[in-house]
Amino acid sequence: MVEESSRVLVVLPYILPGATLQTIIRRTIPFLREWQSQLDVVVVPEFKTSFQLDSALGKMYSIIRDVLLGYDMINTGINIIFNNKHFLKSNLQWKMGLLPQRSTFETWQLELDAKQCRTIEHYAVHGDSAEEIVGPKDADKFPVTALGGTFDHIHDGHKILLSVSTFITSQRLICGITCDELLQNKKYKELIEPYETRCSHVSQFIELLKPNLLVELVPLKDVCGPTGKVPEIECLVVSRETIGGAETVNKTRIGKGMNPLTVHVVNVLGGREEDGWSEKLSSTEIRRLYQASHSSN
Structure with a gap:
């Protein structure tokens, strides 16, 4: 099983524009720094193509890492989780979870035991639209x-x-x-x-x-x-x-x-x-x- 450690969770309803993602990640900085945590980012919509996945991950890892480096947090681990709605049913524990405003884990059809997350905070998404990337469907090819x-x-x-x-x-x-x-x-x-x-x-x-x-x-x-x-x-x-x-x-x-x-x-x-x-x-x-x-x- 995955090793237990102090972790912070961010749930994204879709691939957010860079400026919005930066704002959200900055909210996690005090927690990541205080607890020497890893950051788990769960992307809810399912990816259909590896081209879409490769592009999205490249942008997301780069944006998140740039934010962390701005706070001299080179050692903070980032894990972007996708196409795995049962991820939250693991034995992991999160000290803090950050979700879209007016939502619960059930809203995003994610299976989470309430005891797994010590505190939950919410962030606002102001009419941002999901990024559409096309390519041949090759999941599990x-x-x-x-x-x-x-x-x-x-x-x-x-x-x-x-x-x-x-x-x-x-x-x-x-x-x-x-x-x-x-x-x-x-x-x-x-x-x-x-x-x-x-x-x-x-x-x-x-x-x-x-x-x-x-x-x-x-x-x-x-x-x-x-x-x-x-x-x-x-x-x-x-x-x-x-x-x-x-x-x-x-x-x-x-x-x-x-x-x-x-x-x-x-x-x-x-x-x-x-x-x-x-x-x-x-x-x-x-x-x-x-x-x-x-x-x-």
């Missing part, structure tokens, strides 16, 4: 999907990659996580989390999104990992900056007589392709900030 990464200090970019992967997967998600031996040349390697810790954080986040999904976490020791060995895999999810690795995977599979994989590309959070994604959100940058923070203290 692939029975078996794979992805891979280091997942050190799991951050918002990782969570978008994992979110889209769970969205398009109906049965089994295979996640390769780079083993410690391959990380010796990484910058600030002394701050890299152990393999077991990284696995635990990935597992906990996926459980928030899709608890019934069969998840296999395997050590990644080469470029292909399980995608070069498991014929049942149908789709590989990659970020836009790692498409080259997907090409290598498919060449390997074809060489072994396996079917090539459908490659599903997720947008990179921050940065631009023209400058090599130099400003993207990365675990290396997070480790650098941690080191700078510890040095100044």
Whole structure:
């Protein structure tokens, strides 16, 4: 089960415009700071397409993170929950819940035990309209999907990659996580989390999104990992900056007589392709900030 910790809950009736979302998140700052909480944001309407989900998550994580960074809250965890109305029926506890004005949890068809939330506050939505994004419906499209990464200090970019992967997967998600031996040349390697810790954080986040999904976490020791060995895999999810690795995977599979994989590309959070994604959100940058923070203290 997901680890118990102090948490703050925000329920959104739809994808709100940026300025409105900023205002709502700012109301949670005193609670997040006082309790050193995680922030759980539940989006009520169901997403139909991965394109819509990828776009919405990119905007929401960026807006929320910018607000938090404005208060020097780099360590605050953000979890955007979607397509999971039973999420609130988990064993999680929230010290505070923020809901739309004149609403209850039942209004949004969310199953919540009243004892799970210590206090409830409301916010006003002034005629904002939901954002409409079209694309092919591909929820649960692939029975078996794979992805891979280091997942050190799991951050918002990782969570978008994992979110889209769970969205398009109906049965089994295979996640390769780079083993410690391959990380010796990484910058600030002394701050890299152990393999077991990284696995635990990935597992906990996926459980928030899709608890019934069969998840296999395997050590990644080469470029292909399980995608070069498991014929049942149908789709590989990659970020836009790692498409080259997907090409290598498919060449390997074809060489072994396996079917090539459908490659599903997720947008990179921050940065631009023209400058090599130099400003993207990365675990290396997070480790650098941690080191700078510890040095100044």
